Structure formats: structure tokens, C-alpha cells
Amino acid sequence: MAIEVDVLKRVPVREQEAKVRATNFEEVCLGYNEEEAMAEATRCLNCKNPQCQKGCPVAIDIPAFIQEVKNGDVAKAYQIISESSALPAVCGRVCPQESQCEGKCIRGFKGEPVSIGKLERFVADTAREMGIKPEGAKEKKNHKVAIIGSGPSGLTCAGDLAKLGYDVHIFEALHEAGGVLVYGIPEFRLPKEKVVKKEIENVKSLGVKIETDVVIGRSVTIDSLMKDEGFDAVFIGSGAGLPRFMHIPGEQSLGVFSANEFLTRSNLMKAFREDSTTPIMRPKKCVVVGGGNVAMDAARTALRLGAEVHVVYRRSEEELPARKEEVEHAKQEGIIFDLLTNPVEILSDEEGWVKGCKCIRMELGEPDASGRRSPVPVEGSEFDIECDAVIMSLGTSPNPLISSTTKGLEINKRKCIVADEAGATSKTGVFAGGDAVTGAATVILAMGAGKTAAKAIDEYLKTLD
């Protein structure tokens, strides 16, 4: 083998150079080629009691698939992953592996953990290029299941149920399936045509039908799906798409957007392309408020549209909720981090356009109940950041439309649907999972919830026979 492997270090993955990628929407990480993947796979110790698998929310048999990569059998590796995951090309790219599978890897105690995510991605990408599809159901079962939402939890739940032989229909409010994978996560992290569309086609190839342009609660209700359209069970994976704002003066000025709006325009509506029919503001100097992955995505999108970008976050670097890799990438691309800073007012000119953001310095106080040190404003430390756009990335909460139009569906005070560990809600035959239950979280946790719910739905449907 041409690549020399230092067992303590990962085989490096090729990336677009920071200066180049800051000006385009092409994928930043280029992934492993076969040689690199096989070399990295040799670092896996093939543990008898694999900790990595415990760190994976959908419990992929990681050592088994990595052994197949080592042997050069991608098809087999893909089938092993497919038993647990419906979207490996997505998860290999967007999972926070450092706190999941790779965080538990024994290699990581001394040296760097095995690049499990990059290997998963290699397998999924290669399988796609080879035209390998997941295996469908052998026999059909006589029950119809409705899945509300085509994001990660819905796709996973749908895929698992289809493999069990159920007749599965997904209902999606937007014109394209994928949820946050199409409207939220940008092209440069997750290519839409090449990756997302193909993964959704794989789910469809299992027999799942997807009806877009259906807003549950408006176009049709869950009650009527069950009563009039013959669905025996329903899974709600509608996510948490309602953006929060700060409610500070000036927030209605021209040039203030929710990250959801900015990213939806760019990702779903392709407004980053010059020939797009959907407009997007191309700021000169932009403030992004927040420190999560969505804030990083919004900041890096604004940068690629030509802006100087400041990420304004009220805590310090250590508390940034975004993935380390994303923060590193953002820094390399030239994003400026104004930490321990919080906006107090958006300033606008006489025509209503944003001209600046009045901020206050913060310091970290005593740890709160959750153990996080809460930020406290430093009196008299206000200062202005000149800018022409502000993107609010403060988190999202579930849309109340479904819960308010479904009889007997319990929600908690944060408007999240109440579901037990298996995903069962207060309404018989109705299950839920993902951000609709937990509030905004990660793609893989949503997939895990979709998987668990699929099992519970299968058990429930068996009781109807």
C-alpha cells in the first residue's frame, strides 16, 4: 500500500483550500479515495466490545463495515451500514462524530480516533457511484403508515417501515423532500443533487411514496388521514422549524433575517446562484447572531455571497455549541468571531435599512442549573458594529400547526409533542420523533428517533392483525 499509516494519526482527508472555497459553494471536504479509505480502515482495532457502536445513535455495526472497507468490499460494507442507517452519505458528512462514535473510539485515548464518519461517507458515495441500492422488503404487509415530514427522522422511519413491508406515504409541506437537509444545511457541506437527492431516491426505491406540497393541519389533518385515507399509524417528524427572534429594537429593519429565511433562500431556492429567480440579499458586512451549527452555516453562506462576516455570540469560544470542525472551517475561511458579545439594538437609516448593530460586552458568571456559566452584561460597555445585514440564529421551536389541529395530541409548554421513549404519543396509533419532540437537535438523533419509532409502529401494527 502506498500510503504509510501512523496508527496514532488519521489518514488526512483532502479539502478545498480555504481561500478558494470561501468564494464558491462546492463541497469543502473532498472525502477519501479508495486507497486512503483502505489505509484509514487498517487503523481500526476491530474491538470485541466496540464502544464506537454504542456512541452511534442508530448503532451501526462500525467495526464490521470498516473490516469490509479494509478488504475492499464496498458493497458489503454498504449493506452492513444500510441495516442501521437510511442516510449514510448524509450522516458521514454532518454527524458530530467527535461526541458520538469517534468520541468513544479506543484509538482516541492515545492519538486520534478512527475517521469513522469519513469512512461511512466513502462507503455511501462509492456505493452510489456503483449504483448499489439498499435491499427492499421481501413480502408486503397490509397496513398503511403516514409519515409527516421528510426530514431525517421521517426518512429513517419511512425507510425502516418500508423494509418491513409496510405501505409508507410521506407528506412534505415544502416542494422538495429532505427537510433541513435541503433547506438548512448548505451545499458546501452537503451537496443536494449529488448526495441528498440520491439518498432520498434510495428511500423511494424501497417503495416509499412522497407527496410534497401537503401542509398537515391545513391541506389535510392527521385525523382525516386516519379516518378517511386509511392510514393505520402516523409518525410525526415535522421538526422544529419556527425561528426565534431577540425582540430587541430595530429587529424589523430591512436586512434583518432569520437564519432559516436566509438559508432557505440560498439552499432550497438556490438564490446563491446568479441566475436564481428567488432573490437574496448579498450583504457587504454582516453580523450573524448565535453560535450553533446553523449560525456557522449562515455565516459561511453570507461569506460566500461576498460579505465580511462577524459571528456575535454571548458566551466564549469554549461554549460555542457548533461542531469544532465547522468553527475551524469558518475561521480558516475568514469569519471573525466576536465572542462574549450580545446585540442590544439594531440600528437603521432613515429608509429603514440596517446600518449597524449595537452590542454589549458580556462576562461569564456563576454556573447555572445546567452547569453552564451564564453570560452577564458588562455595564456601560456598549459599542456599535457597522453592518448592512443581521442574521438571527437563536434556535427554533416546533411549529404548533400540527398539534393544534390534531385532537388529543399532548404537547408540553415548549410546544414540543409529548412522546414516550418508543415514540408513542398521547394519541393511539400516532408516534413522533426528532426535533418535533426534543426541540432543535441533530440529524443523527432525529434519525435514531425515527428508527426507534419504526420499531414501535411495527409492534403496534402487529396488534391490529
Added chain:
Amino acid sequence: MFKILERNELAAHIYQMVVEAPRVAANCLPGQFLIVRVDEEGERIPLTICDYDREKGTVEIVVQSIGAETNEIAKMQAGDSFADIVGPLGNPSDMVHENLEELKKKKIVFIAGGVGTAPVYPQAKWLKENGITADVIIGAKNKDLVILEERFKEVSNLYITTDDGSYGRSGMVTKCLQDLVDEGHHYDLCIAIGPMIMMKFVCKLTQELNIPTIVSMNTIMVDGTGMCGACRLTVGGEVKFACVDGPEFDGHKVDFDQAMVRMKQYKTEEGRLKLAQEEGKTHKGGCGICSD
């Protein structure tokens, strides 16, 4: 795909279409809207529902061509299909949930301006079907721009007013309302739908006349399901999303000046220049989507 079964030009640049959209037709109520996308490359455009036929599974939309995307819609003919129609969106008008006996005691006046005439129709029709005949004021720039006259006559007491006096009464809708009140009409509720500037001035007048007023806010929208906040506006000091909290609001609580400023977000210099070249200086400003 959502097929166009019928297409008519109602007035210059205003087109009516009957479109197959079974899920929307089955569930829509007066006051709601929908979002269309012409093709795979298209923008999402909110349009009002002018009528619906539950049995045939069709909805009727009215669109005015004012920009790149609505020009594309205007070019579509019967037999063509929209890539996407999603809806119904927004809340139905309060009237559909109200106690009918209480509603019958109220004297209602609708004020419709320009293409805002279309969404008034299903409301007036719904009232007529429930035994209530409302007054409707339609305002247009001139005779040629009056739309849906015959259909409104069937379901309401219709008053038409034109800015230049070329048809019906003369003057703006606000003058017409004031005149009707002066002539002895009493109203318990006013529902105004049209350009923001019209709704603003109607609200100013009805506040003086002490008539509770509902307006339908036609803000910029993207998804229309509450996930982006592009359509946000201030009502009674609170931030609301027009697509999920509205589109109908208490007109006396809406911050119209702010809402009109927000309509400028995507108006480009080039766009304004192009419009001026194509149409000359016919625009008097105040439509809420220009900077004049």
C-alpha cells in the same frame, strides 16, 4: 403537477385561472391563500384564493403580473401545469367560526382594492350562502380595471368607485365609505383587502368612524408555513408572522408604516428602472411595494 383548466384575462395584467388542486379545494375556507411555483426553477409566490369547487377539486386564483415570476404565471395557458401549489395556508376568516345568529345581526362592509378584490369574493359568497348580504366597495383606478363585477352583484350589494370617475362613483375607496356612512349606512364591521396603502387609509378612516376593521396582510413570503419569518409584522406591539398568525389582523393594531418599509427588501434599483422604462411614469406610488 397542478393543471390549469381555464384561464381568462380579467383586465390588463390581471388573470384568472381555474387550477386542479384537490387537497387545497377540499379544505380551503374564505380568507386563506396558497403558494405556487411555476416550474423547477421558480420562486414561491403567495396568491389569494378567489373561489373553489370542492367536488371538482379545483381552486380559482387571480394574479396580477407585476414582476419576473408573475409575468411567467401570466404567460401560462389552459392545459399548462404549475410545478407546485401548496395550501390552503393561513387562518380562515374569523367569520367562518363565528356564531351565525350573531353574525347575522352585523352589518358588514367589504372594501376591495385592485387585485385585492379577488380574495374578498369567497368571503362575500360564503356570507351570502349563509343568508347574509354584505355591502362591497370595489375601488379601481379606472373602468377597465374593475374585475369580478357580475359575480359580486350576485352575492352582495355592490358599490364601485373609480379614481378617475370613469365608472360608478368617483374617488378613492375611503371617499366611497365616508359617502355611504353620510348617506345613512351603518356598519358594525369592515373588512379591507388591497394594497397596504389603501388598507392603511381605510383603517385611519374607520378608526374615526368607530368601525372595527379587519385587514389581510400581503407581505413578502417564502415558505408560507411559519418557518422563516420573512412575513413578520408588528400588530399591537407584538411580532406576528402573516402566514401563520394571519393573514387577517385587526387593522387598527397593524403597524402599516413598518409593513410598507419591509416590502422594499428585494426591490432592486434595476427592477424599478426597468418598470419605469416599460410602463412610463404611470405609477403614483403608495402601493406599498415601491419606494415612491
